[in-house]
Amino acid sequence: MSAKPPTSLDVAREAGVSQATVSYVLNNREDARVSDETRARVKEAANRLGYVPHAGARTLRTGHSRLVLVPLVNIPYGPLAVGLMEELDSELGRLGYTMIQYGARRLKGVAAARAWAELRPVAVLAPAERLTRQAVDVLHSAGIKAVIGIGVAGWPSEIVSTMTMDHEGIGATAAEHILARGSHTLTAIVPAEKGLRDMGLRRAAGVQRVAAAHRVPYNQVDLAFSESATAAWLDAWQAADTTGHARTKHGVFTYNDDYAMLLMAVLADNGISVPGDVAVVGCDDLPLAKLLRPRLTTVRLDVTSAPAMLAQTLDEIVRTGGTGQRLLALWPHALVERDST
Amino acid sequence: MSAKPPTSLDVAREAGVSQATVSYVLNNREDARVSDETRARVKEAANRLGYVPHAGARTLRTGHSRLVLVPLVNIPYGPLAVGLMEELDSELGRLGYTMIQYGARRLKGVAAARAWAELRPVAVLAPAERLTRQAVDVLHSAGIKAVIGIGVAGWPSEIVSTMTMDHEGIGATAAEHILARGSHTLTAIVPAEKGLRDMGLRRAAGVQRVAAAHRVPYNQVDLAFSESATAAWLDAWQAADTTGHARTKHGVFTYNDDYAMLLMAVLADNGISVPGDVAVVGCDDLPLAKLLRPRLTTVRLDVTSAPAMLAQTLDEIVRTGGTGQRLLALWPHALVERDST
Numbered sequence: 013m014s015a016k017p018p019t020s021l022d023v024a025r026e027a028g029v030s031q032a033t034v035s036y037v038l039n040n041r042e043d044a045r046v047s048d049e050t051r052a053r054v055k056e057a058a059n060r061l062g063y064v065p066h067a068g069a070r071t072l073r074t075g076h077s078r079l080v081l082v083p084l085v086n087i088p089y090g091p092l093a094v095g096l097m098e099e100l101d102s103e104l105g106r107l108g109y110t111m112i113q114y115g116a117r118r119l120k121g122v123a124a125a126r127a128w129a130e131l132r133p134v135a136v137l138a139p140a141e142r143l144t145r146q147a148v149d150v151l152h153s154a155g156i157k158a159v160i161g162i163g164v165a166g167w168p169s170e171i172v173s174t175m176t177m178d179h180e181g182i183g184a185t186a187a188e189h190i191l192a193r194g195s196h197t198l199t200a201i202v203p204a205e206k207g208l209r210d211m212g213l214r215r216a217a218g219v220q221r222v223a224a225a226h227r228v229p230y231n232q233v234d235l236a237f238s239e240s241a242t243a244a245w246l247d248a249w250q251a252a253d254t255t256g257h258a259r260t261k262h263g264v265f266t267y268n269d270d271y272a273m274l275l276m277a278v279l280a281d282n283g284i285s286v287p288g289d290v291a292v293v294g295c296d297d298l299p300l301a302k303l304l305r306p307r308l309t310t311v312r313l314d315v316t317s318a319p320a321m322l323a324q325t326l327d328e329i330v331r332t333g334g335t336g337q338r339l340l341a342l343w344p345h346a347l348v349e350r351d352s353t
Numbered sequence: 354m355s356a357k358p359p360t361s362l363d364v365a366r367e368a369g370v371s372q373a374t375v376s377y378v379l380n381n382r383e384d385a386r387v388s389d390e391t392r393a394r395v396k397e398a399a400n401r402l403g404y405v406p407h408a409g410a411r412t413l414r415t416g417h418s419r420l421v422l423v424p425l426v427n428i429p430y431g432p433l434a435v436g437l438m439e440e441l442d443s444e445l446g447r448l449g450y451t452m453i454q455y456g457a458r459r460l461k462g463v464a465a466a467r468a469w470a471e472l473r474p475v476a477v478l479a480p481a482e483r484l485t486r487q488a489v490d491v492l493h494s495a496g497i498k499a500v501i502g503i504g505v506a507g508w509p510s511e512i513v514s515t516m517t518m519d520h521e522g523i524g525a526t527a528a529e530h531i532l533a534r535g536s537h538t539l540t541a542i543v544p545a546e547k548g549l550r551d552m553g554l555r556r557a558a559g560v561q562r563v564a565a566a567h568r569v570p571y572n573q574v575d576l577a578f579s580e581s582a583t584a585a586w587l588d589a590w591q592a593a594d595t596t597g598h599a600r601t602k603h604g605v606f607t608y609n610d611d612y613a614m615l616l617m618a619v620l621a622d623n624g625i626s627v628p629g630d631v632a633v634v635g636c637d638d639l640p641l642a643k644l645l646r647p648r649l650t651t652v653r654l655d656v657t658s659a660p661a662m663l664a665q666t667l668d669e670i671v672r673t674g675g676t677g678q679r680l681l682a683l684w685p686h687a688l689v690e691r692d693s694t
Contacts, residue, residue: 062494153403
């Protein structure tokens with residue numbers, strides 16, 4: 013168990029072939045002319061000795077690996093993000109890449125790039141916010157062929173190709189629906205939670221744009237995820253409600269479904285009717301959306317096509333060496349209408 | 354950009370030192386006697402050329418890396434699991450390891466072990482269910498020093514040290530509380546969802562044990578996560594309720610908080626009172642637990658100590674080469690009493 017691990021030379025001796033042949037066979041090089049009989053003998057010898065190729069050695073030899081490094085993002089991972097990662101993993105696997113997720117969330121810029129580069133991946137899919145020009149230079153200098161930014165906060169990177177989300181469009185879609193269902197005011201909740209705030213501001217900007225276009229009052233609420241904060245805001249909001257109409261209906265876009273659940277619980281505790289007094293729209297279409305009473309109207313992000321697209325683009329950049337920046341995609345979204353509006 | 358990446362030899366020439374000195378400095382070897390002035394010169398040269406050490410090359414030289422490979426588990430990742438991974442990542446980082454998460458969920462046994470071994474990690478933290486004796490041999494033959502099993506379904510591995518969860522204890526804790534609050538029957542929900550079922554059966558076994566000890570009727574319900582399946586089960590359950598008493602109170606342990614929310618929505622739709630007619634206990638203490646009405650009684654897993662303990666054990670096994678199997682921990686859990694019981 014503590015004996016020295018077998019090398020490809022040991023396999024070569026065991027199989028009675030050259031070390032190069034072992035390498036050809038075990039790395040599935042199809043350009044090499046090796047008979048089926050020899051292939052079988054090499055594989056058998058490798059199995060017997062417990063030898064597996066060394067990804068690091070292969071990297072040194074070929075100049076690059078098939079590893080795709082995905083540094084983890086410093087935001088709370090929801091079920092949506094986890095599902096996306098799983099899909100991306102299989103799509104990259106189909107194209108012959110191995111995706112590894114990597115933490116070290118504390119590192120930024122060049123320090124982060126150095127840590128990523130040490131693993132000599134062939135590609136890096138990193139949060140656009142962590143990619144400075146210097147960092148990208150470090151990655152390319154280390155032989156990494158493709159660097160793609162993931163625009164968490166919704167801004168395309170000015171340095172590399174970015175895949176991002178149309179946060180403003182999400183807010184606007186929710187707001188248009190709220191107005192169509194008869195609300196006289198628009199409110200956007202922006203999570204106080206670090207890591208969500210930037211996205212929240214973008215979504216709120218979309219709500220504000222629609223409010224301005226329709227000339228209805230607009231509020232932005234910075235809200236911590238707690239019942240007491242929500243109750244305090246509700247008190248203040250009711251005190252400040254000077255619209256005068258007895259039957260003014262308010263519309264709130266809650267950033268996501270979790271905040272919608274929070275708001276609806278506090279509204280119910282205060283005897284405020286949803287959707288009679290307040291219309292509520294969430295985002296994500298989590299399983300809980302259908303379990304709320306009234307059932308939650310929400311914005312659903314269609315992420316089904318994103319992983320395959322991302323994997324193909326990455327492969328294209330690796331093969332062609334394409335650089336420069338472009339916007340890869342704005343994931344489509346759609347309103348799921350239920351009973352809270 | 355497509356120029357050949359700089360090597361440590363380039364750095365050595367640039368700094369006017371030997372290649373060994375470059376290696377000492379950039380890999381932070383403290384045993385080497387290199388002056389501060391030389392260290393600074395080497396680092397400056399590396400920065401200028403954009404050179405970063407190659408983790409794979411270091412592995413070849415030292416025989417092992419500082420990588421800890423965590424193959425991803427084939428279960429739906431909840432916020433709890435994601436939080437755990439983040440903590441483990443920082444704990445390992447503190448001890449000088451780099452944790453990488455790795456997909457390839459389709460692979461099992463020896464095939465999985467080979468894929469993991471190619472990256473030459475120093476340690477592997479894998480689902481105990483995927484570790485066969487042969488697979489562990491492959492890992493050790495490839496020079497991996499520590500293999501630790503994570504017992505997702507709650508069984509300690511017979512091959513390697515395992516960290517696991519006391520699922521039966523969780524079910525028993527919930528059941529004891531339900532009976533203490535006056536229920537006359539006990540029901541355990543077992544998720545039909547693949548990947549959760551094994552854990553559900555273990556938790557249900559704990560509920561059944563308590564039911565037997567107290568001589569109260571026990572039901573196990575295999576339930577898909579859908580309102581229609583839950584409503585159908587509720588109909589059947591009510592039809593079969595032959596306890597006769599008008600005021601029989603039933604107690605249900607729902608496996609987790611998501612299933613509790615599902616059950617409570619369907620009970621409310623059918624005019625069944627919680628906790629008057631049915632007491633409900635979840636597990637996980639997700640943020641939603643406090644937002645349900647009535648607020649959900651649940652079992653909270655105390656995972657705060659687990660990541661540090663796991664990282665320290667791993668480091669110990671890497672340093673001392675300890676093998677053999679032992680049970681590392683049963684994470685403590687505690688009941689959080691709210692209004693649903």
